[in-house]
Amino acid sequence: MRVLVVEDEVMLGDAIAEGLRQETFAVDVVTDGAAALERLAVNAYDVVVLDRDLPVVHGDEVCRAIVDGDGGERVLMLTVSTTLAERVDxxxxxxxxxxxxxxxxxxxxxxxxxxxxxxRPAVAPVLERAGIRLEPRYRQVTRDGRHIVLARNEFAVLEELLRAEGAPVSAEELLERAWDENIDPFTTIVRVTIRSLRRKLGDPAVIETLTGVGYVIR
Known part of the structure; x- marks a missing residue:
């Protein structure tokens, strides 16, 4: 899952991002509303953690742009206010x-x-296919009952492949969903991660390579 954190308190934003990365999310961070709109124009996110009181472009305007854009991003708004009127607003x-x-x-x-x-599409509480069981909430993976320890990006890639429900996922899509914007677009890290996943998941191999298309779990 890819998350955009929009928070003008730099230390708080960085702390949120680091914590979410530990939870296997791919996270980008910006500190004002204008930068948020720029990221939203070029990247696809599942959830936007949006501080309401932002500089340059107010959080309310960013929220309206997300809703009007109909890109499918879900918005979790943060604020120091606790009044019912503010929450309703x-x-x-x-x-x-x-x-x-x-x-x-x-x-x-x-x-x-x-x-x-x-x-996009809904993330199920438990993803299962080909004997693999992945529980995003607990960051746990098993294959045929055997517990498998995965690195953060390995977990994220496997989650994306399972979410596809048998459809192929391109290397570009995996790079976008499992890594943040700082990753080199010409890196071979997807191929390296797939190779490591295959080794950890064991035989028989379940991740297929479709030349020129991507990867798939049948």
Whole structure:
């Protein structure tokens, strides 16, 4: 799952991003509304964690642009306000959820996962195929009952392949969904990650390479 964090408090934004990466999310971070709109114009996100009081372009305007754009991103709005009127106002803009600062990080993660289940297509609580069982909430993977330890990006790639439900996923799509914008677009890291995944998942091999198309789990 790919998340955009829009937070003008740099330390808070970086802390949120680092915590979400530990939860296997691919995360980009920006500190103002204009930068958020730029990222949204070129990248596809599942969830946008949006501070409401942003410089340059206000969070309300960013939220309206996301809703009007109909790109499928879900919006979790952050604010220091705890009043009912403010929450209702934020939701009326089209935000899917609302979280007041300060918040517990575990609650933030739970809300992001809940919104992800309503994104493109919905992320199921448990993904299963070809004897593989992946539970995003607990970051657990098993194959035929055998527990498998995966690195963050390995987990993210496997999740994307399972979400495709038997359809091929291109290397470009995997790069976009499992890594943040700082990754070199010409890297071979997808191929390296697939090779590592195959080794850890064991025999018989379940990840097929479709030349010129991508990868698939039948």
């Amino acid at each position: 934020g939701l009326s803009l089209g935000a899917d959820d609302y979280l007041a600062k300060p918040f517990a990080f575990a609650e933030l993660v739970a809300r992001i996962r809940a919104l992800g289940r309503r994104s």
